[in-house]
Amino acid sequence: MQDATSPAELMVILRHAPHGSSWLKEGLDVALVAAAFDRRVTLLFMGEGITALLEGQQAGPLGQKGTAPTLAMLEMYDIDNLLVEQRGMDELGLTSDQLMLPVTGVDDAEISRLVASHALVLNF
Amino acid sequence: MASTEIYRYLSVGEQSIPLDPEGYLVNMNEWSIQVCERLAEEEGIALTADHWEIIHVLRDFYARFEQAPAMRPLVKSAGQALGPEKGRSIYLMKLFPGSPAKVGARLAGLPKPANCL
Amino acid sequence: MLLHTLNRPPTSQVLAQALAGMGSDDKLLLIEDGVIGALPAHRVHFDRVAGRLYALQEDLESRGLLSLCDEAVRVVDVEGFISMTETCERTVSWY
Numbered sequence: 160m161q162d163a164t165s166p167a168e169l170m171v172i173l174r175h176a177p178h179g180s181s182w183l184k185e186g187l188d189v190a191l192v193a194a195a196f197d198r199r200v201t202l203l204f205m206g207e208g209i210t211a212l213l214e215g216q217q218a219g220p221l222g223q224k225g226t227a228p229t230l231a232m233l234e235m236y237d238i239d240n241l242l243v244e245q246r247g248m249d250e251l252g253l254t255s256d257q258l259m260l261p262v263t264g265v266d267d268a269e270i271s272r273l274v275a276s277h278a279l280v281l282n283f
Numbered sequence: 284m285a286s287t288e289i290y291r292y293l294s295v296g297e298q299s300i301p302l303d304p305e306g307y308l309v310n311m312n313e314w315s316i317q318v319c320e321r322l323a324e325e326e327g328i329a330l331t332a333d334h335w336e337i338i339h340v341l342r343d344f345y346a347r348f349e350q351a352p353a354m355r356p357l358v359k360s361a362g363q364a365l366g367p368e369k370g371r372s373i374y375l376m377k378l379f380p381g382s383p384a385k386v387g388a389r390l391a392g393l394p395k396p397a398n399c400l
Numbered sequence: 401m402l403l404h405t406l407n408r409p410p411t412s413q414v415l416a417q418a419l420a421g422m423g424s425d426d427k428l429l430l431i432e433d434g435v436i437g438a439l440p441a442h443r444v445h446f447d448r449v450a451g452r453l454y455a456l457q458e459d460l461e462s463r464g465l466l467s468l469c470d471e472a473v474r475v476v477d478v479e480g481f482i483s484m485t486e487t488c489e490r491t492v493s494w495y
Binding site for chain 2: 188191192194195197224228229231232235236237
């Protein structure tokens with residue numbers, strides 16, 4: 160994790176679970192567009208948004224695309240600063256070895272520091 | 284994004300392959316080497332082994348991630364698959380002039396990359 | 401100093417997310433359904449932002465909550481909301 164965040168940095172907060180709404184997809188799209196234009200992107204998964212990282216996800220029952228392939232693709236866009244809200248993990252009873260990508264847990268103090276230090280924070 | 288609107292047909296031997304208004308395949312499953320060659324002709328590109336390498340990189344990317352790559356991840360994938368001297372935008376620009384991510388996706392039979400100029 | 405807006409009631413987990421994202425001098429403005437949090441019974445949920453908690457007058461009025469609003473909550477109208485967005489560096493929406 161970087162301490163000095165340049166003004167060009169974007170933080171996208173993902174707080175919605177896959178499949179139930181399009182919020183997660185839209186947040187990921189914004190992150191990818193920003194990365195495609197060479198912005199450094201930090202992704203923070205909070206609350207139910209953490210479930211997007213669970214292993215073993217699939218397409219929806221009607222064949223709707225899931226978000227797991229997109230999450231796997233983040234690395235190709237050099238989006239590698241993946242954070243999860245530690246309290247959200249605890250509330251869901253999850254541990255990081257159940258997640259499909261390597262993540263860093265952050266507590267409330269760290270989250271507020273990140274919100275303050277990124278030039279742009281987009282909440283999804 | 285993939286479009287389902289048929290705008291015109293590409294004739295490939297006996298077949299007529301539907302294309303969307305931007306020239307991408309309406310049905311990805313209709314892609315073949317012959318289709319790729321005809322699409323390349325339209326772009327004025329004479330396909331070489333170097334082109335095919337990148338087309339395979341594009342198709343592998345789609346198979347893994349269900350999306351066509353924008354320029355940045357295309358460059359990275361090409362570098363990972365083919366070595367650093369091919370993972371450069373200048374190299375890709377020479378092979379697929381204009382927008383390598385878009386032209387490459389079209390020839391590879393993929394939908395238009397979403398996160399792209 | 402950032403301005404955070406919250407449009408969800410205090411029973412929502414979004415409140416905890418907003419509080420997690422707030423720095424020690426940031427302000428929290430309750431809007432829309434969020435103004436239910438301005439009731440005295442909910443004061444306990446907002447301990448961490450005591451003195452920095454605001455509620456939008458128009459949304460309190462339309463819900464009949466203005467007269468029930470906790471005295472510790474500062475009531476601002478839309479114009480006050482706008483001037484808060486001017487004095488704060490950025491606005492972050494929690495919804």
